[in-house]
Amino acid sequence: xxxxxxxxxxxxxxxxxxxxxxxxxxxxxxxxxxxxxxxxxxxxxxxxxxxxxxxxxxxxxxxxxxxxxxxxxxxxxxxxxxxxxxxxxxxxxxxxxxxxxxxxxxxxxxxxxxxxxxxxxxxxxxxxxxxxxxxxxxxxxxxxxxxxxxxxxxxxxxxxxxxxxxxxxxxxxxxxxxxxxxxxxxxxxxxxxxxx
Amino acid sequence: xxxxxxxxxxxxxxxxxxxxxxxxxxxxxxxxxxxxxxxxxxxxxxxxxxxxxxxxxxxxxxxxxxxxxxxxxxxxxxxxxxxxxxxxxxxxxxxxxxxxxxxxxxxxxxxxxxxxxxxxxxxxxxxxxxxxxxxxxxxxxxxxxxxxxxxxxxxxxxxxxxxxxxxxxxxxxxxxxxxxxxxxxxxxxxxxxxxx
Numbered sequence: 001x002x003x004x005x006x007x008x009x010x011x012x013x014x015x016x017x018x019x020x021x022x023x024x025x026x027x028x029x030x031x032x033x034x035x036x037x038x039x040x041x042x043x044x045x046x047x048x049x050x051x052x053x054x055x056x057x058x059x060x061x062x063x064x065x066x067x068x069x070x071x072x073x074x075x076x077x078x079x080x081x082x083x084x085x086x087x088x089x090x091x092x093x094x095x096x097x098x099x100x101x102x103x104x105x106x107x108x109x110x111x112x113x114x115x116x117x118x119x120x121x122x123x124x125x126x127x128x129x130x131x132x133x134x135x136x137x138x139x140x141x142x143x144x145x146x147x148x149x150x151x152x153x154x155x156x157x158x159x160x161x162x163x164x165x166x167x168x169x170x171x172x173x174x175x176x177x178x179x180x181x182x183x184x185x186x187x188x189x190x191x192x193x194x195x196x
Numbered sequence: 197x198x199x200x201x202x203x204x205x206x207x208x209x210x211x212x213x214x215x216x217x218x219x220x221x222x223x224x225x226x227x228x229x230x231x232x233x234x235x236x237x238x239x240x241x242x243x244x245x246x247x248x249x250x251x252x253x254x255x256x257x258x259x260x261x262x263x264x265x266x267x268x269x270x271x272x273x274x275x276x277x278x279x280x281x282x283x284x285x286x287x288x289x290x291x292x293x294x295x296x297x298x299x300x301x302x303x304x305x306x307x308x309x310x311x312x313x314x315x316x317x318x319x320x321x322x323x324x325x326x327x328x329x330x331x332x333x334x335x336x337x338x339x340x341x342x343x344x345x346x347x348x349x350x351x352x353x354x355x356x357x358x359x360x361x362x363x364x365x366x367x368x369x370x371x372x373x374x375x376x377x378x379x380x381x382x383x384x385x386x387x388x389x390x391x392x
Binding site for chain 2: 001002003004005006007008009010011012013014015017033034035036037038039040042043044045046048067069072075076077078079080081082083084089098109113114115120121123125126127128130132134135136137138139140141142145152154157158160162163164165166167168169170171172173174175176177178179180181182183184185186187188189192
């Protein structure tokens with residue numbers, strides 16, 4: 001039996017990230033649960049941010065932003081960045097900032113993965129501004145990659161200790177691997193092929 | 197030190213969902229990693245789907261779709277739904293379908309949470325169609341909620357055994373709770389307030 005929960009956008013769990021932008025000449029960071037993939041090739045992502053958010057001004061001015069994925073060690077700072085606005089507090093002091101090729105998308109060195117993005121589409125909907133970005137470069141801490149035969153190989157993602165969130169207002173960590181893409185469904189695919 | 201990974205949309209991990217739509221008069225389901233929240237109030241979500249996907253036709257025709265969150269027990273079917281197209285295979289036989297108030301957004305009974313969505317914005321970008329939806333109703337299996345003082349309370353999300361995914365082509369499950377929103381950052385907030 002199904003129970004109606006009402007009109008809630010209960011997508012769960014969502015990855016928690018810190019969005020970065022240059023606002024009034026300085027880096028600013030905001031906590032984001034409204035972030036995701038829109039395309040793989042070309043590489044498109046989005047962030048959605050309340051229209052009155054301080055960060056939006058900087059994204060609109062420069063047409064660039066970053067998405068930074070924290071580890072659970074950064075949880076207090078991540079939560080704090082969602083509690084205070086860059087209007088009132090200088091959040092650039094919380095992290096060490098670095099820049100990539102765009103020059104105006106500040107990124108957080110302490111975050112193991114950083115996406116440097118150029119805005120390719122922007123729109124407002126209800127009380128939100130949505131910034132669709134093309135990833136121009138992804139950065140990862142050297143500690144989490146090894147090179148094998150000229151290919152960069154990632155650590156297990158659980159080692160990156162990403163932070164997840166849901167509308168139950170809880171933060172979660174990532175659990176273990178339970179399968180491989182385009183593999184777990186193979187037996188069903190073979191059954192289907194036999195029936196044809 | 198940071199290593200450049202190239203232009204990859206490395207948002208990790210992403211929740212895996214099954215999108216549902218009525219195509220040619222029948223329910224069809226596709227596997228989605230490109231799903232997320234765009235707003236809380238009003239409740240906005242999005243899905244991004246390759247322009248040639250079978251499901252898109254149905255979403256455009258009816259202006260409705262669903263997002264269904266599977267448990268790990270459904271992993272083989274979830275993976276399979278990402279391997280075959282509704283152009284070739286009738287995927288409606290894999291699940292028990294139910295409908296809500298919109299009537300044209302088929303939902304999967306075996307998934308503990310279902311979001312019934314009305315399209316409020318649609319756009320194409322690169323090889324993708326993006327459907328921004330307003331959630332008109334969210335459904336949850338009665339087994340995962342209890343009522344207390346007239347309020348619906350959710351089970352721990354780990355009991356819903358959501359499936360996560362990342363560009364390493366691995367499926368993951370959800371790990372344990374590591375904190376509470378608007379709580380973990382309180383000590384930093386108090387420090388900041390003292391300094392002012």
